Amino acid sequence: MGEQDVSEAVRSLPKAELHVHIEGTLEPGLALDLAKRNGVSLPWATIDELRRQYEFGDLQSFLDLYYQLMGTLASADDFHDLMLAYLAHAAADGVRHAEIFFDPQVHIRNGLDIDAVMDGLLSGLAEGRKRFGITGGLILSIVRDLPIESADSVLDAVQNRAGDLLGIGLDSAEVGYPPSLFVHVYDRAREMGLHCVAHAGEEGSSDYVAQALDLLHAERIDHGVHAIDDPALVARIARSGIALTACPLSNRRLQVVKDLHDLPLQEFLRAGVPVTVNSDDPAYFGGYIADNYAALEKIGFSLEQLGAIALNSIHASFISPDEMRDLEAQYASWKARYLN
Numbered sequence: 633m634g635e636q637d638v639s640e641a642v643r644s645l646p647k648a649e650l651h652v653h654i655e656g657t658l659e660p661g662l663a664l665d666l667a668k669r670n671g672v673s674l675p676w677a678t679i680d681e682l683r684r685q686y687e688f689g690d691l692q693s694f695l696d697l698y699y700q701l702m703g704t705l706a707s708a709d710d711f712h713d714l715m716l717a718y719l720a721h722a723a724a725d726g727v728r729h730a731e732i733f734f735d736p737q738v739h740i741r742n743g744l745d746i747d748a749v750m751d752g753l754l755s756g757l758a759e760g761r762k763r764f765g766i767t768g769g770l771i772l773s774i775v776r777d778l779p780i781e782s783a784d785s786v787l788d789a790v791q792n793r794a795g796d797l798l799g800i801g802l803d804s805a806e807v808g809y810p811p812s813l814f815v816h817v818y819d820r821a822r823e824m825g826l827h828c829v830a831h832a833g834e835e836g837s838s839d840y841v842a843q844a845l846d847l848l849h850a851e852r853i854d855h856g857v858h859a860i861d862d863p864a865l866v867a868r869i870a871r872s873g874i875a876l877t878a879c880p881l882s883n884r885r886l887q888v889v890k891d892l893h894d895l896p897l898q899e900f901l902r903a904g905v906p907v908t909v910n911s912d913d914p915a916y917f918g919g920y921i922a923d924n925y926a927a928l929e930k931i932g933f934s935l936e937q938l939g940a941i942a943l944n945s946i947h948a949s950f951i952s953p954d955e956m957r958d959l960e961a962q963y964a965s966w967k968a969r970y971l972n
């Protein structure tokens with residue numbers, strides 16, 4: 633198969649995106665438009681000038697820009713536009729279903745109303761479903777390095793809107809904020825009927841992953857890279873069928889690994905862990921989901937392996953059995969076309 637065909641095969645592979653932060657899909661052009669729309673002043677006048685700021689070298693410089701640009705989002709319409717822009721990228725990359733994080737604590741801190749944020753994101757999802765045929769849902773993500781009381785008040789605020797949410801997650805700076813701090817938040821989310829996932833083992837140790845499983849009862853682990861340091865834990869993850877949502881380009885950009893070869897995805901797969909591939913904050917980390925798949929193809933993953941990873945993503949999603957059968961059928965026709 634030629635290079636063109638491989639790239640087409642990777643792009644058309646039916647996949648689910650399970651680890652993407654909607655705020656991390658904010659492209660420079662849209663950020664400047666929103667700043668203008670909302671009278672927010674930014675120190676950069678042109679897309680090129682702003683795009684150069686995306687060349688940060690470490691986590692903190694990323695987070696500084698990330699939080700500053702989040703300040704351009706002000707209304708339900710802004711969140712609607714942000715969601716649709718992401719879904720257009722996702723559709724072009726073969727995404728059929730997306731479970732999308734958002735960070736309500738940050739928007740509330742910026743003075744926004746959580747209902748407006750959710751209404752905008754949900755109407756964007758509904759429009760995207762009509763336009764692109766992508767199904768999806770929202771995962772309310774707790775920013776672990778903000779005061780824990782603000783996590784409690786976010787749950788108060790969505791108490792009556794649990795039906796508009798798929799799950800709860802935990803993100804941002806990991807070290808020093810172990811899962812054990814969030815047990816009561818997750819207990820409460822579970823009582824509200826939400827699925828539980830958590831970022832763990834990105835910068836934190838394998839113990840953070842074990843805590844996310846034992847204490848938060850996480851159904852998926854976001855990143856999970858450092859689980860590899862504990863073979864018994866890897867075996868346990870494989871046995872329980874807990875999926876890891878890997879984000880290769882993010883891990884490289886934020887120096888979780890120096891090189892993609894150092895990412896232990898092949899080891900996880902050999903151990904039977906259902907690995908999935910995702911984009912995390914694609915506007916900031918140099919690529920949407922198909923670029924992440926393509927980056928793995930470049931370092932030696934076969935099309936069969938990438939297909940298996942996409943199938944993992946379908947199985948690790950929170951879709952209904954009917955929707956799952958439909959996606960499995962789409963995967964089977966992709967396989968018949970490209971692998972047989």
Ligand SMILES: [Zn+2]
Pocket residue numbers: 651653803831854912
């Ligand atoms: Zn993430």
